[in-house]
Amino acid sequence: MGADTIDKVLMTGNEAMAEAGIRAGCRAYFGYPITPQNELLEYMSAHMPQAGGAFIQAESEIAAINMCYGASAAGVRTMTSSSSPGISLKMEGISYIAGADLPCVIVNVVRGGPGLGNIAPAQGDYFQATKGGGHGDYRMIVLGPSTIPEATEHVMLAFELADKYRGPVMILADGMLGQMMEPVVLPKPVDPATLPAKPWALTGAKGREPNIVTSFYLDPEELNMMDVKRESRYRQIEEQEVRYEEHETADATVVIAAYGSVARIARTVVKMARGEGIKLGLLRPISLWPFPYAPLRAIADRVDAILTVEMNAGQMVEDVRLAVAERAQTPFYGVLGGLVPTPKDILREVKRYAG
Numbered sequence: 001m002g003a004d005t006i007d008k009v010l011m012t013g014n015e016a017m018a019e020a021g022i023r024a025g026c027r028a029y030f031g032y033p034i035t036p037q038n039e040l041l042e043y044m045s046a047h048m049p050q051a052g053g054a055f056i057q058a059e060s061e062i063a064a065i066n067m068c069y070g071a072s073a074a075g076v077r078t079m080t081s082s083s084s085p086g087i088s089l090k091m092e093g094i095s096y097i098a099g100a101d102l103p104c105v106i107v108n109v110v111r112g113g114p115g116l117g118n119i120a121p122a123q124g125d126y127f128q129a130t131k132g133g134g135h136g137d138y139r140m141i142v143l144g145p146s147t148i149p150e151a152t153e154h155v156m157l158a159f160e161l162a163d164k165y166r167g168p169v170m171i172l173a174d175g176m177l178g179q180m181m182e183p184v185v186l187p188k189p190v191d192p193a194t195l196p197a198k199p200w201a202l203t204g205a206k207g208r209e210p211n212i213v214t215s216f217y218l219d220p221e222e223l224n225m226m227d228v229k230r231e232s233r234y235r236q237i238e239e240q241e242v243r244y245e246e247h248e249t250a251d252a253t254v255v256i257a258a259y260g261s262v263a264r265i266a267r268t269v270v271k272m273a274r275g276e277g278i279k280l281g282l283l284r285p286i287s288l289w290p291f292p293y294a295p296l297r298a299i300a301d302r303v304d305a306i307l308t309v310e311m312n313a314g315q316m317v318e319d320v321r322l323a324v325a326e327r328a329q330t331p332f333y334g335v336l337g338g339l340v341p342t343p344k345d346i347l348r349e350v351k352r353y354a355g
Contacts, residue, residue, distance in 0.1 A: 009186065013173060014038075014081075018039075026077045026079045029080065033057070037083045041081065065093030072104050075198040077163075079105045080104070081109065083111045087128070096215050098136075100214055100215045104169070105155065108173065112337050112338030117338070119175060124336075129288065144286060148180070149183075167230075177261055238290040242287055243292070245286060253304050253354065265343060279354075283296060283299060297325070305328055305329035307333060311334065312334055313336055333345075
């Protein structure tokens with residue numbers, strides 16, 4: 001793919017997210033194969049050297065995430081990707097990256113679980129991503145794209161947010177989004193001259209005091225000070241980086257809450273329901289953390305029910321119920337094992353609460 005190409009092209013989600021990473025200025029990618037995200041790694045192996053960057057297939061997921069730590073500490077835009085079990089192995093390193101205040105972009109193309117599960121699409125990693133799957137007090141911004149064009153936009157955005165707030169940012173996709181193909185208008189590559197300065201990076205200390213990048217603080221008072229500063233940054237993220245989309249909610253009596261691939265199915269359900277005279281709407285969280293609590297709370301004051309639909313046993317529904325706080329009914333419908341709900345399945349559930 002030419003660096004200056006901006007024509008519409010047909011790509012899988014994995015390939016598009018890889019190309020977006022390169023165009024966002026990523027020059028260090030470290031990964032390890034696991035289905036259903038292998039195309040992302042394969043694309044990076046072919047195209048990252050052409051962009052003047054480094055590609056390494058590490059000996060393990062643990063090695064890959066720690067390589068990200070090192071490259072990011074040197075000031076390079078850094079990215080890794082994996083699928084559910086692989087992300088679990090990366091969690092210790094993600095906590096280290098957060099604790100060292102290092103920017104990094106992580107793509108999770110979620111598969112069915114728990115355990116090895118299968119390679120079908122699922123949303124069972126929501127808790128892990130949004131509640132901090134690693135140890136200690138940290139958060140990371142989590143974006144949930146529902147289309148391949150949006151996934152490319154999210155990768156570009158993720159690098160901006162990672163640099164702005166000096167922390168890891170995760171793209172929470174799924175096997176369906178990674179494997180399917182859609183037309184994509186690829187974004188223009190960023191100009192390296194416009195990337196933010198990183199005076200904290202380990203680039204050599206000639207003419208200045210040496211930098212230290214670490215998450216290790218033996219003195220409890222010093223660690224407390226660093227954690228408090230980081231928590232203040234998280235509060236800023238909660239104030240400024242909430243993203244969501246409303247569809248047909250103005251007159252709705254029932255609203256579906258869904259993210260990612262399920263949300264695109266839910267848009268079809270809204271059309272079907274309205275064709276039958278049911279006033280159905282959709283609220284789609286785009287930032288899964290920070291979560292759009294306030295918009296959901298506002299909707300709850302004027303509807304009968306908010307039906308959460310997920311490809312899991314019920315995870316985002318806990319955030320929905322926290323937002324709604326019994327202002328409306330908050331039923332849940334989920335499918336497990338890598339199954340994908342059909343529009344008819346969801347419409348059947350909607351009808352239980354409409355009218």
